[in-house]
Amino acid sequence: MRVRFLFLGSALTWLMACSAPAPQAPQQQAQTLRLAPYLQVCQGLNQRLCMVDVSQPEDPQLMYTPIAGFDYEWGYYYTLQVNTLRHANPPADASSLSYELVEVAQKVPAQGIQRYQLRGVVPEPGVIEATRDGYQVLGQAFRCLKKALCERIVNLPSGQPVDLVFEWQADAQQPLLLKGYEVARR
Incomplete structure (x- = not known):
C-alpha cells in the first residue's frame, strides 16, 4: 500500500513538473x-x-x-x-x-527628389529579379532609365553584397528609379 502511494505521489510530481506553465498575457x-x-x-x-x-x-x-x-x-x-x-x-x-x-x-x-541607398543587398535567387511588370529588389518595385542597367543588376553573381542607389520622385505611382550600384565594401 505504501509503495502505491509513493508511486502515485512520484507520478503526480513528475506530471506537474512536465506540464507547461500557463501562458501569460502580453x-x-x-x-x-x-x-x-x-x-x-x-x-x-x-x-x-x-x-x-x-x-x-x-x-x-x-x-x-x-x-x-x-x-x-x-x-x-x-x-x-x-x-x-x-x-x-x-x-x-x-x-x-x-x-x-x-x-x-x-x-x-518627402519633398522633391529623394536619393536612397540600399546597403549590403546580397544577390541571391529571388532577391533582385525581373518580373512581369518590371523589376524588384526584396519585393520593392524599381525601374531603370536604361534597360542594360537593370539587366546587369538582375544578373549579378550570387553572394557579393552590393549597394544600390535609388531616386524617389515624390510620386507614389512611380516605382523607385535605379541610378547605379557598387560592390559593397566589407
Whole structure:
C-alpha cells in the first residue's frame, strides 16, 4: 500500500513538473513611432526590407517586426500611435515585441527628389529579379532609365553584397528609379 502511494505521489510530481506553465498575457504599452520615408535592408533568417524608426534621429533603429494594420508607402514620413505588446515567452525565432496600429497621426510626403541607398543587398535567387511588370529588389518595385542597367543588376553573381542607389520622385505611382550600384565594401 505504501509503495502505491509513493508511486502515485512520484507520478503526480513528475506530471506537474512536465506540464507547461500557463501562458501569460502580453504586456501592452502605448507608443508613438516616427518612421523614415525609406526602407532599409535588414537581415534575419533571410534578407528583407525593414521600416526605419527615427523617433530618436541620432539613433535610427530598424524595425524587424511589422505593424499589424499598417500599410507602409515609400516616400512618406509617418507618425504612428501604436500599441506595443511585450510577449513573455516568444518562440526562439520571433521577437518579444509586436505592434498594433492605433492611428496614423501624420503622413507627410518627402519633398522633391529623394536619393536612397540600399546597403549590403546580397544577390541571391529571388532577391533582385525581373518580373512581369518590371523589376524588384526584396519585393520593392524599381525601374531603370536604361534597360542594360537593370539587366546587369538582375544578373549579378550570387553572394557579393552590393549597394544600390535609388531616386524617389515624390510620386507614389512611380516605382523607385535605379541610378547605379557598387560592390559593397566589407
